[in-house]
Amino acid sequence: MKIGVIGLGYWGPNLVRNFLAQKEVKKVIACDLKESRLQNIKEKFPAAVLTNDCMDLINSDTDAIVIATPVDTHYFFGKKALEAGKHIWVEKPFTATSDEAEELIDIAESKNLKIFVDHTFIYNGAVRKMKELVDNNVLGNVIYFDSERINLGLFQRDVNVVWDLAPHDLSIMNHLLEKHKIKALSANGIANFNGKENLAHISVYFEDNCFAHFHVNWVSPVKIRRIIVGGDKKMLVYDDMENFEKIKVYDSGVEFPTTESIHQALVQYRIGDMFSPKINQTEALALGANEFIGAINENRPPLSGGKEGLEVVKILEACDLSISNMGKIVELDNLVLV
Amino acid sequence: MKIGVIGLGYWGPNLVRNFLAQKEVKKVIACDLKESRLQNIKEKFPAAVLTNDCMDLINSDTDAIVIATPVDTHYFFGKKALEAGKHIWVEKPFTATSDEAEELIDIAESKNLKIFVDHTFIYNGAVRKMKELVDNNVLGNVIYFDSERINLGLFQRDVNVVWDLAPHDLSIMNHLLEKHKIKALSANGIANFNGKENLAHISVYFEDNCFAHFHVNWVSPVKIRRIIVGGDKKMLVYDDMENFEKIKVYDSGVEFPTTESIHQALVQYRIGDMFSPKINQTEALALGANEFIGAINENRPPLSGGKEGLEVVKILEACDLSISNMGKIVELDNLVLV
């Protein structure tokens, strides 16, 4: 298999390294317009072939094109590559609009090509362990999902903090709570510096009584990367800043009322043991690359395909709409303010 | 000075103890309908006088009445006490509605009596240190306030999690950001168990570009009590779960754009030293009791008076209105959905 990688900025070198390490990949061609970035790849990964002509690469005999360019170019490169008959791997977020995403999905389906959206976190050992715990009903019925991803971050020119940081946590939520259907959302945020929001809060309502909230922030003095999943049997905390005990499962929860207590406090809580499972350390990106190749070879949708990418883009669009209306609720299905 | 204390449940004994310790207080009369609670006070604070007749206490020769009963009775006892010519101390939240709060304020003013609302946290050493840092412009212009108060909590019969927990953080916000005027708010939450919200998020918009957010939660497996105040010069974190370094001031922040960088990332960040000031350990309630007595003796409004109590109640009412409209924005001035 031959892989072309377009875009060698922050994340591109990791993609080159991981595809070079895949057994089935015989050749990786890396492409960027900037000479300094090509030089960097040459020094670090001498096995990679280099080019600065993206269109030439897309039309060469590669099997797949990996797109790691700014989000507003994903649609352009994705479409060209699909039209040239290549499978595509696209960095998150999938596209700049849901229309673009839908068009790419349609083209890929019509040509039986695969789209892989790089929601890296769902291949991460901690998230895979969380998925296992949710799917095995260890937590019971999930009643809420709470995510905080805040730190002093580099402001982006092209997107706000929601489009930059939230795709990670939204893809984790969608992956864990796939049985719960999202109904609508309300989002709030402010832009203090350059017109793009640097801090935002997103509340997601589900059709059952489940609820999710996301706090993303580029102007926090402390770095927090934390997800809580509250179930009616157990609850878990995933703290990505912990070096060792990243996931803790608490045998704590809410006790349901009995008729006797109905005139007193209606609901009680209990505190029990805590358990921190060992986390698999395999690099998420290696598993992602493997999943992409597997999906191509087995002619099946990948775990994070165009559909999953589109779902995240729809939520991001709804966030922008709600933020500009100061938290007004937006229906997810049709992106309409309620 | 003679003080009557009505309501000897969870917080009442602390009030009895603190008023007994005030130099100017000669007598504390403690009142509750439950015999077991009176017995408990008798054992722990033999110096207190006991009664189970509230109306008798209100009409006796006390100078002030302390009301530590459920919130929906604050108005009743407060009105009776003011009408009997007594100053009042009322537990947070001040009243169950803003109309009730306004009526009590009017009565007190007409009779030149003092109302003290027990926003205990503003007398806490860490919050006083934060106030000093904000007022001395150490943080620069405050751009956001973020509060998280979550743990596995006892469900209350009479109020939801917003009315139970948020008054603490709202009073801290109002105290620190008194120069910023609130415009409107948007709130979201769910009630999983007994019809009262057990988890909620509140976003507050100010007339300048300042922004605040509150996360209150009774169903979290971990206990978090954390406030971040982000300024354009420095930022601080108040972590009340820390045993020692409760406040950390970060010389970190956002660098403003220069014209040269305008075509690159527009805003940069910097990371500098951190400083953790020593916190005064005096019990907040002792300082609160002292402030109440001082306000009476000096015939001046206390730091946390009826006005401050009313502001918090208005925000709580707006939260309920917004939550039941899934985040729709509510104007604070007139409590109208926008």
Place this chain on the structure above:
Amino acid sequence: MKIGVIGLGYWGPNLVRNFLAQKEVKKVIACDLKESRLQNIKEKFPAAVLTNDCMDLINSDTDAIVIATPVDTHYFFGKKALEAGKHIWVEKPFTATSDEAEELIDIAESKNLKIFVDHTFIYNGAVRKMKELVDNNVLGNVIYFDSERINLGLFQRDVNVVWDLAPHDLSIMNHLLEKHKIKALSANGIANFNGKENLAHISVYFEDNCFAHFHVNWVSPVKIRRIIVGGDKKMLVYDDMENFEKIKVYDSGVEFPTTESIHQALVQYRIGDMFSPKINQTEALALGANEFIGAINENRPPLSGGKEGLEVVKILEACDLSISNMGKIVELDNLVLV
């Protein structure tokens, strides 16, 4: 049962409170020479009877005498009380010398009276859980015990940091490792201020290959209260500064060599899950008081009796001897420098 408590300084009021709360105790007489301390007890625990005449108390009709005075007076009061036919409870450390301890033990045995030494920690929920884990062989064979008890502490006039802090950890070690026999110890320390050691390290050798180490320190800027127990199956950490997860049991350890690996690294390690059991919150002192009364009523030795107190005093004496010889090894049996 009637209990006399002598010494109402730092710890005495806790003793009065706990004995007052014991069902079988009908009367508590509290004694101190200082009027202010008697006054303090009068205010807080009006049910207690007060006296300033210790000898009178010892010779009155109490069943037991609780001795909470400075360590160099334990022998004097203990002997008088035993001679008057009273059971005794003595604060840690038991006595100022092992000779004193042995004499008190002999007197008590000859009169069939009970001695209880207040090694409070062995009644603490976390230590009881550790004992359960060790006794149930969850850890396997214990290979080492490591304790750190350091903070900025009040310097004592009468004893050094070893006599002040180490009895806690030594009693925990003796309790957990009762199957392992101590052989000898080596201790090092310095006295920077008033001639009494303010920082010390103690290494204890057992007859099997087990090993223990203690770090006690009054001049540390940070407060650490941590015990590690390393077994060949699992290892545990008890961190008393943690608010919630005080004990963590690690399924981590050392893999024993196979013949194949003998020419490579001889021993490997593995990392597995972690488990944090719920800890019982009952106040240790209440369980201690209960144990004392139970031992008297059932005519059996208490869990922490004269024998256990003597063992700790012998170790403390050996520490002093070794420290003054800069770490030279001291045999525990006969307190002789080797």
Place this chain on the structure above:
Amino acid sequence: MKIGVIGLGYWGPNLVRNFLAQKEVKKVIACDLKESRLQNIKEKFPAAVLTNDCMDLINSDTDAIVIATPVDTHYFFGKKALEAGKHIWVEKPFTATSDEAEELIDIAESKNLKIFVDHTFIYNGAVRKMKELVDNNVLGNVIYFDSERINLGLFQRDVNVVWDLAPHDLSIMNHLLEKHKIKALSANGIANFNGKENLAHISVYFEDNCFAHFHVNWVSPVKIRRIIVGGDKKMLVYDDMENFEKIKVYDSGVEFPTTESIHQALVQYRIGDMFSPKINQTEALALGANEFIGAINENRPPLSGGKEGLEVVKILEACDLSISNMGKIVELDNLVLV
């Protein structure tokens, strides 16, 4: 300048990378007997020249030889390289015995060649900050140094835990406390598995009343990398497991006695502010390589030269001697049991 690197195991590739990045270095020749290690360097650092003939490399036209082989071969390669007229860089610990170290120092001096011992930590940003704080007398007079370096570690075939881990902390201590002269030491440890100590404690006495202690451990379930430096003005904690606030300086300490308090507790403590300075993030190894090249070019001793390497080796030898005598004190000057 041309640099030869012998030994491409765990640390060697970092050395190759850092010397390749030095401006003054024109060529790096990397040498190992194992083909797989040479292949690894070829892939990662294509600019490096490869060889499997060490003696040939030593005798070629390189200016300096970097020795990253097992410690018992340092003397052999070091001597050959010095005799061939090359400067040498030797990994820690410098040599297997102090006699070997002294002989290498003599040869180097006689030929005016430089020896650099890779005590990497003294080039680390946190340690350089600590050095600055000590040298600027921010801490006042240092009264103790306490180090803990424990985790679940790979057992080494050739050395015990003291020779493996303690050189880091001993070199930091010697660097920070260069004004204090070591007198003697006492060390204790056990070997549970393969005859080499897997856990040890080292107490170091200085000629003034300063004291140091080191805990090194391969069998701890938790990873701790912490140094406390206690001064009579301030105290600092260096916690290398912290992601951000690695150094904290506490304005806490011991208050000296006044005559009034002499009959009460003789010494008091105070708690003040805490300060965490920003740490320079430059890779320590890059600064080390720069120091080595600077020392050669300027014909001056490097910060961590043969003398500093010898001092650490002497302490390690004394530790072995004391451990095998169960803590008996050993004089540092002549390595004699006292």
